[in-house]
Amino acid sequence: MTDVRPGAGRTPSRAVEQALVDAAEQVLVRDGLGAVTVRAVATEAGVAPMGVYNRFGSKDGLISAVLVRGFDGLRAAVSRDDDPDPVARLLASGRNYRRFALGRPQHYGAMFGGRPLPTEGAEELLAHATAAFEALVDHVRYGMARGALREGDPLETAQVIWSSVHGAVSLELGGAVLTPDPAATYESLLQLIVAGLR
Amino acid sequence: MTDVRPGAGRTPSRAVEQALVDAAEQVLVRDGLGAVTVRAVATEAGVAPMGVYNRFGSKDGLISAVLVRGFDGLRAAVSRDDDPDPVARLLASGRNYRRFALGRPQHYGAMFGGRPLPTEGAEELLAHATAAFEALVDHVRYGMARGALREGDPLETAQVIWSSVHGAVSLELGGAVLTPDPAATYESLLQLIVAGLR
DNA sequence: CACAACAGTAGAACGACGTTCTATGAACGG
């Protein structure tokens, strides 16, 4: 660590940048999105609040950096299983999606919380989010190629699947799942999806 | 209007209460949730900021009152159609759900935006939200009773439907629908649901 | 080796937010 000056002697401490993102993520997980203030993060990272503006331009820029990690984690979760059976792969992907959201609820809420995404670093954020979605599209293409899923526009099918699973975990995180066993209800949803797509 | 003093001579002006909720709703629709500040709403209503605390206890209490209207509107939208054909009724309900969300995006975002719902007046809010959900459960029961939907727990089935449609409109409001025709994609989702439930 | 130029820091400061405090005024019960 402390790998200072990567290219030229410029940029004396990219380590500070890393420390700030780590601190922001730590505060996010520990105290929630509302507690992620510039002052709190800077203190946690052992830096002055100005550091956030020097490195990320704004608070949104810093949060974007955290969310990039979140979308990368989501993509990893969705891509984790590569069962040769297309339907099994899709189901595993759906279950991993929920596992990710429930395991990193603060991340998920910040990523999809409805409030306008940070404008600072929005393009990078969009790229990482799209990459996660593309992993799902790949699973759909795989299923269609193997004849396990009805033919159709893979993008549209993936969007439909994403809508469903996102809605389910979103409601669950918001405490709006009224059934006694949310896991079982989620499983019903997955089964309904694959049944409708076959 | 200006129906002052309902019961006893106490409560000098419930009209102020109404004016505050109206003002809050107006600011919400016009400028978004972020612009709904105590000062802005009080100014819009022609009242001092303290009025919010006298009448609603906190900013959250005021927002709760606005969201109660939102949930009532959602319930009305979902219950609007009562086509005798169960599947047609369910489809109409789903389309009305999306129409409501797209027509009142600020309301929908505040109702389901992921951020913890206001604690002030949470019980009343929950009651109105549950009433909206119950309208959907009723449609499911109706469909099962007529044999148009596979038998099962109506609550769980309704929850699955809600998850899907909520996810779809939530992503659409967030600009995360990547298909060229969101309306068509939503229609695919509805068809997939009814196909899976038959 | 000296020295101007500069990037990055710390800390105070600004406006706006939610909320609370203080004093004022108008409506009630006796």
Add this chain to the structure above:
DNA sequence: CCGTTCATAGAACGTCGTTCTACTGTTGTG
């Protein structure tokens, strides 16, 4: 008619995101 009560208005408090103002340590050049 007066004393009490309660909603009001407006100032004030602490915190937020952000900006401003010095200052410091380093860098490239004579």
